[in-house]
Amino acid sequence: MSVTWLSVLLLSSVLEEPVSAQLDSSDKQESAQPHLILIVADDLGWNDISWHNSDVISPNLGQLAREGIILENSYVQPICSPTRSALMASRYPFTIGRQNNVIKPFCPTGLTLNTTILPQELKKLGYDTHIAGKWHLGYCKWEYTPTYRGFDTFHGFYHGAQDYYTHIRTDSMEADHVTTEGTGYDYRNNTEVDFASAGDYSTFVIADTVENIIMSRDPATPLFMYVPFQSVHNPMEVPEEYSNMYSNVTNHKRRMFLGMVTAMDDAVGQIVTALKSSGHYNNSVIVFTTDNGGPNNTANNWPLRGHKGSVWEGGTRGPAFIHSPLLSNPGTVSHRMVHVTDWYPTFVRLAGGSPPSDIDGVNQWEALNNNSLPPARDYFVYDIDRTDALVAAIRSGDYKLLVGDIGHDSYDPQSPGAGHPPAAVNTGGSCKQTAAGGDLPTMQLYNITGDPSEREDLSASQPSVVKDLWLRLQQEFSRYVTKDTPPDDAAADPKNFGGVWSPGWC
Ligand SMILES: *[C@@H]1O[C@H](CO)[C@@H](O)[C@H](O)[C@H]1NC(C)=O
Ligand SMILES: *[C@@H]1O[C@H](CO)[C@@H](O)[C@H](O)[C@H]1NC(C)=O
Ligand SMILES: *[C@@H]1O[C@H](CO)[C@@H](O)[C@H](O)[C@H]1NC(C)=O
Ligand SMILES: *[C@@H]1O[C@H](CO)[C@@H](O)[C@H](O)[C@H]1NC(C)=O
Ligand SMILES: *[C@@H]1O[C@H](CO)[C@@H](O)[C@H](O)[C@H]1NC(C)=O
Ligand SMILES: *[C@@H]1O[C@H](CO)[C@@H](O)[C@H](O)[C@H]1NC(C)=O
Ligand SMILES: *[C@@H]1O[C@H](CO)[C@@H](O)[C@H](O)[C@H]1NC(C)=O
Numbered sequence: 001m002s003v004t005w006l007s008v009l010l011l012s013s014v015l016e017e018p019v020s021a022q023l024d025s026s027d028k029q030e031s032a033q034p035h036l037i038l039i040v041a042d043d044l045g046w047n048d049i050s051w052h053n054s055d056v057i058s059p060n061l062g063q064l065a066r067e068g069i070i071l072e073n074s075y076v077q078p079i080c081s082p083t084r085s086a087l088m089a090s091r092y093p094f095t096i097g098r099q100n101n102v103i104k105p106f107c108p109t110g111l112t113l114n115t116t117i118l119p120q121e122l123k124k125l126g127y128d129t130h131i132a133g134k135w136h137l138g139y140c141k142w143e144y145t146p147t148y149r150g151f152d153t154f155h156g157f158y159h160g161a162q163d164y165y166t167h168i169r170t171d172s173m174e175a176d177h178v179t180t181e182g183t184g185y186d187y188r189n190n191t192e193v194d195f196a197s198a199g200d201y202s203t204f205v206i207a208d209t210v211e212n213i214i215m216s217r218d219p220a221t222p223l224f225m226y227v228p229f230q231s232v233h234n235p236m237e238v239p240e241e242y243s244n245m246y247s248n249v250t251n252h253k254r255r256m257f258l259g260m261v262t263a264m265d266d267a268v269g270q271i272v273t274a275l276k277s278s279g280h281y282n283n284s285v286i287v288f289t290t291d292n293g294g295p296n297n298t299a300n301n302w303p304l305r306g307h308k309g310s311v312w313e314g315g316t317r318g319p320a321f322i323h324s325p326l327l328s329n330p331g332t333v334s335h336r337m338v339h340v341t342d343w344y345p346t347f348v349r350l351a352g353g354s355p356p357s358d359i360d361g362v363n364q365w366e367a368l369n370n371n372s373l374p375p376a377r378d379y380f381v382y383d384i385d386r387t388d389a390l391v392a393a394i395r396s397g398d399y400k401l402l403v404g405d406i407g408h409d410s411y412d413p414q415s416p417g418a419g420h421p422p423a424a425v426n427t428g429g430s431c432k433q434t435a436a437g438g439d440l441p442t443m444q445l446y447n448i449t450g451d452p453s454e455r456e457d458l459s460a461s462q463p464s465v466v467k468d469l470w471l472r473l474q475q476e477f478s479r480y481v482t483k484d485t486p487p488d489d490a491a492a493d494p495k496n497f498g499g500v501w502s503p504g505w506c
Helices: 003-015 019-023 059-066 080-089 118-124 202-215 240-246 252-277 340-350 365-369 463-479
Strands: 035-041 069-071 128-134 153-157 168-175 178-185 223-228 284-290 320-323 332-334 379-385 391-396 399-403 443-447
Touching: 035 080, 035 252, 035 340, 059 252, 059 284, 059 320, 080 118, 080 340, 118 128, 118 223, 118 340, 128 202, 153 202, 202 223, 202 252, 240 252, 252 284, 284 340, 340 365, 379 463, 391 463, 399 463, 443 463
Parallel strands: 035 223, 035 284, 069 332, 128 153, 128 223
Antiparallel strands: 069 320, 168 178, 284 320, 379 391, 391 399, 399 443
16 A cells, blocks of 8 residues: 555544544534534525625524634525435436425425435434424325424425424425315324424424524533524515514515524524523534525515525525534635535544535545635536436636526616515526537526626636536536426325324325
């Protein structure tokens, strides 16, 4: 064995020690593994948070961000279930059939069972694992639900959205020209239906659950706490005291939306207070991200172009930070590229384990902590979707290649502030250009570093860059799996389960 390989092996065995053990060798008992707190907001846009927009009232998140590392190039999927599957499985959704859209209530499928997901990996490393909030990765059979997939406890709901107070969800399906509408309750304590939470605003139910878990456990055992809020997804509902904080915002929906951001911020404050008073905080790593860009008409992604559902920056680049007393460079802003698949290997590494080798994420911890080290990644696939015509995007260094018809919508330069959801603006033009001619799909090229608003299409002036990135994208096609969306099944109807959306029909 060469000296080089030996030193690589020695180095990797050092790296596999939990981070806090390296920082403080006097404390190498069971508490050495850090607590991992993963907070996911739903539908929160780039300009919907205080560190990007001072009109937004989010002091708790703002403080965590300011005293941690604000991640200005943190990328997620264009929509919900794909991001959640990337987070849990560290795989690009197009490689496991989870691209294109969310898992709808009547759809008999879930996140593929043939991959070991993050909580399962952390359980192997001795962690207690809990989820409080939204799952949205399948529920048609028990095997798809959180407590069968590595979580010790689950307190929350299966679907993508619901009434914040009643926890009732109505959805419809169409088969053979017959529309079936289903209405049911959707809140669980582990596998049991939890009717006790009916009437309580879910953001605060989630905060109470997390607080109870944290306050009643021993910080000597490492904790993985996954906190996926429904906030600030529609419907627009929030206690009046929060929307009243934005009384000068004239657009009603926007006023409610901003109130919801502030309510979520209070919930985060409650969770951090619990971490501190229970003795967890000093040894914890808190990651915050949105699940996708802000939706058109309520959120605000200014100055990024586009919104939820598109591979424009506004759909895929989200507000995010990492906060921890274990960081060596707190109070900084990082422009390093982070992809949502990266949290899985980063957490497994922090826990002292080795992430699986066949995942798409990379461990970010060392590179985010030390700017002298090379960035953990300079490439990722935003998405590949061939469900209809091909729509795809990849990033390599400064450049982003967009392929197919991405849609025209843009930022509205007139409404950068908190008061308005930006109207979608048709900028026209570039979508119809074909850089390479012939039978190739439409391509656009942007320098995201210099042009984050994606205004200036460089495809005509940089044909060789387009060609290189198109070749690189085509290499990814071999991993493409057709979207896993079997036809809706009326068996899901809650009327078959006592008025509750329930597993047991696929
Ligand atoms: C895992 O499931 C996906 C579909 O969800 C399938 O495409 C893939 O081939 C499966 N992988 C293995 C190793 O079975
Ligand atoms: C969930 O159920 C367990 C017992 O099964 C109980 O101890 C716990 O308090 C319940 N949690 C909530 C949030 O209701
Ligand atoms: C956490 O760290 C702070 C600052 O070092 C210290 O004042 C505090 O006592 C520590 N708390 C616990 C519970 O260890
Ligand atoms: C950061 O990385 C550089 C290059 O490897 C190294 O020399 C330095 O000691 C590191 N700094 C810290 C604080 O780990
Ligand atoms: C509302 O008032 C606050 C406080 O005066 C101000 O900072 C904010 O910009 C105003 N928002 C709008 C949309 O006018
Ligand atoms: C955004 O919402 C507005 C108002 O509902 C609508 O007119 C517009 O077409 C939407 N834009 C896009 C790109 O969906
Ligand atoms: C992208 O734009 C930035 C800022 O203008 C510039 O520094 C960088 O060199 C550009 N990248 C490339 C590859 O041209």
